[in-house]
Amino acid sequence: MQLPVMPPVKPMLAKSVATIPTGALSYEPKWDGFRSIVFRDGDQVEIGSRNERSLTRYFPELVAAVKASLPERCVVDGEIIVVVGHRLQFEVLSQRIHPAASRIAMLSGTTPASFVAFDLLALGDRDLTGAPFEQRRAALEAAMADAGPPVHLTPATGDPALAQQWFNQFEGAGLDGVVAKPLAGTYQPDRRTMFKIKHQRTAECVVAGYRTHASGPDAVGSLLLGLYNDAGELASVGVIGAFAAARRKELFRQLQPLVTSFDGHPWARARQEQGTRTPQNSAGSRWNNGKDLSFTPLRPELVVEVRYEHLEGVRFRHSAQFNRWRPDRDPRSCTYQQLDEPVGYDLAQILAPEA
Template sequence: METSRITSQPATSSPEFPLSLDTPPMEARTADALPEGPWQYEPKWDGFRCLAFKGRDAVELRAKSGKPLGRYFPELTTMLRDLAARQFVVDGEIVIEIDGRVSFDALQMRLHPAESRIRKLSAETPARLILFDALAAPGGEMLLDLPLPDRRRAIEDFVARAENAGLKLSPATTSLATARRWLRGAGRGATDGVVAKALAEPYRPGERTMIKVKRLRTADCVVGGFRYLSGKRQIGSLLLGLYNDRGQLDHVGFTSTIASDERAALTKRLEA
C-alpha cells in the first residue's frame, strides 16, 4: 500500500532501544528497468518487510506500516531475544517456506486473532528473517549515516556472529548482469523482483531512495466480479480470473486502475 511521505528523521530513541519504534524503513520507488552505475542489487523478497528492534532485553518487530508484528511471529521474537547481541536495529523480510518454497499464503495465515492458532502455526511452519541492512549495530552504534558498503559489512558480520538458522543474509551484488539474471528468474515463488540501492547513500528512513523493478507478466483475464469503492456506489476494482484445465474459473488477481471519468459508465454496465 502507498502511504503519505514520512520525514527521514527518526524520533528520539528510548532508553530501551537504540532507535524509536516509530522509525520507518527506507522504501523504494518503482521503475521499469534497473539503473546502471554505482549500485548494489538485491532480490526483492515476497514476504513481510520488517524492522527488528532489540534493546537490553525486549524485542519488537515492526511492519512497514509501523504496526507490531511480534504476536504473529513469536518464534522470531524468541530467537532474537536469545541472541547474545543487544541494542541493535536491523532491516529485513519475514518469510515462511513450505516444502522448500516461500509461501506468502502461509504468512497471511499468521494474521489470525487467536493466539493458540498462531502458536500452532509457528511450530508447524516457522518463519525466517532474511536480513539486508542495519540501522544500529549491537551495542547501539548508529549506522544510519554510513554509506551502504559499511552497513552491508555490519549486517554480514551480524548474521555470521548470530549463527542462527532463523536468520538468513540476503544476497547482494554490484554486477548488473547478475541482477538482470535475478530479475528474469523472479516471480516464481521466493522473489518478485530486484531492488537497487545507491552505494554512496546513507540509510534514509521513510524516503523512497531505493529503486525496485518487478518482473511483469501479462495475461488476458476474465472479469468475474467487482468491488465497490468504500462508501460509494461506484466500481473500485475488478476481480480477475483464468480458466483452468477443468474449465473452472480461478481467481488470479484484481485491478484498481480505473479512470475516474469511466467509473460511472463501467459501474452501470457491470451492474447490469
C-alpha cells in the same frame, strides 16, 4: 528498551524502474514477505511492520531466533518470510495475522517463519541511519557472522550482470525481482530512494463481478477477475482496482447490462462458503476487520487484458493493472495455460549459498 533508533520506524522504500540500473549500486533479491524492522535490546524484542504496527505477537519463533542470532542491541531492517518446500509462500505467511494465540502457536510450529536481514539501522549505541549504505552493509555482515537459521543475511552483489541472472532465476523460488541500493545512500524512512525491478506479464481474464467504490454506489471500486482451470471451473485470480474517479463511474454504467443474479453464476457458492478460492460475498478481511467484501455478479462474458507480476498459488500475488479490453477473445479461452510458469529454483541456494 533504550536504543539509538527507537520504534516505530517507517522503512525506507523503493521506486519501480523498468530495467536493472547500473552505477555505484548494491543489488539484492527482492523478497516477497512482510517488510519488518526488528528492534532488540537484550531480552526485549519488538518487530515493527511497514505501517508501524507491531508484529511481535504473531511470530514468537522469530523473537527467540532474534535473541539467538542478532547482536545484543541492534535495529535491523528485513523481511519476514515463510518457506514451504523450495519456495516462498506468501499466502501461508498471511495466515499468521490471526487474533487467536492458539492458532499462532500452532502455525509457528507447523509453518515457521524466517527473517532475512538486509540493512542495519543501529548497533550498540551507534545510530547508523546517517551512514552510507556501503558502511551499513559491511557492519551488517560483521554483526551477522554467527547468525543461523531461521535468521539469514540476504545475498548482495555489485555486479549488474549477476543481478540480471538473479532476476531471471530466483522467481522460480517465489522471489519477485531485484532491488538496487545506492552505495552512498543514507537510510531515509518512508522515502523511495532505492530502485526495484519487478516481473511484468500480461494475461487475458474474464470479468465476473465488481465491488463498488467508497465514493458511492454508482462507482466501481474493483473488477473481479477469473481464469478457467483444467476442470472447466472459473477460478478467482484477483482484481483490478486502480481507476480514476471519472472512470469508476463510467465503468459502473458500462457494466450494468451484464449484471446478473447468483443463480447459475460460477461464484454462487461464495455467498454461503468461506475459505474457498472464490471471492467471499459475506466474509470480512483478515487485514481490515469489518471491510465489506460483497460483490455484484456479472455474466462472465467480458474479457480484459491485464498486467501482472506473478502468481501466488492460483491467484495474482498483487492487484493486476488494466491494459485493454479484448472483445475479440472468447471468455472460455481465458485459461491458466496462457500464463508463464517460472523455472523452479531451490530457495535454500539463495538463503545459504555457501551450502
